[in-house]
Amino acid sequence: MADGYDSGFLSSSVPLPRPAQEVRELSYPRFTVLLDPGRKLAAATGVNIDGRTMRDLPRTGEWRLDPRVGEDEQTGPAVYARNDLDRGHLVRRRDPGWGETGEARTAMEATFVYPNAAPQAARFNQGPELWLGLEDHVMSYAEATEQRLSVFTAPVLADDDPPYRGILIPLRFWKIAAWVSSGSLAAAGFVLDQTELVDTGNGLLPVAPLGGFRTFQVPVADIAALAGVDVGPLVAADVLPPRTVRAEEWIPLQSDDDIVL
Secondary structure, X not given: OOEOOOOOOOOOOOOOOEEOOXXXXXXXXXXXXXXXXXXXXXXXXXXXXXXXXXXXXXXXOOOEOOOOXXXXXXXXXXXXXXXXXXXXXXXXXXXXXXXXXXXXXXXXXXXXXXXXXXXXXXXXXXXXXXXXXXXHHHHHHHXXXXXXXXEEEEEOOOOOOOEEOOEEOOOEEEEEEEEEEOOEEEEEEEEEEXXXXXXXXXXXXXXXXXXXXXXXXXXXXXXXXXXXXXXXXXXXXXXXXXXXXXXXXXXXXXXXXXXXX
């Protein structure tokens, strides 16, 4: 089984997005995490998905540290204890779970590693309406069309993110899906904002009312600028028409019907 993200998985070559800062490159079955050791979180992840051979297997796997990097370079279990934070998969459990059953199970279990997690308010990590719903929509698209996809996901590692238990909690997350349509590379970019869900003032993270977070489909170029990552050919492949959009003008997604793929 291929180890790590494969840039040649689609008929058009798509390199893994690269951040400007120093990162630790960690390869797993069918996906790669670029870990920012200073922030103790991923600056980028990339996974290959084969919608034609997806497996729907029972959930197995236990969260664990990656022994290839120091514990002081990973956001481990202490950050997630006794609060409303979830270990939010960046590469989702099902994403690399395709092909032969044994290989699919191994790849799924590999996603339960702390460099592949980021603190997410339980409301948006578990709710079907927005972020999780978006991820399900992308997966359903891959399965329904038997498409191959390459998907990139990470938190936006901003300098003014709020401090909590020795790390900074990211307030935004980004995702880019890439595929080939009619022989040409296509891409769609999304940003989720959990700012209104996160309150670290008293060392607690209370659950905010539903609707306290928002998901946007945004120009891929905006993601590159916001997250400080080089996304290579994905800007030119964006399914949204070229335009300049300020963040205040991003239009939030209200339902799956708003998503352009």
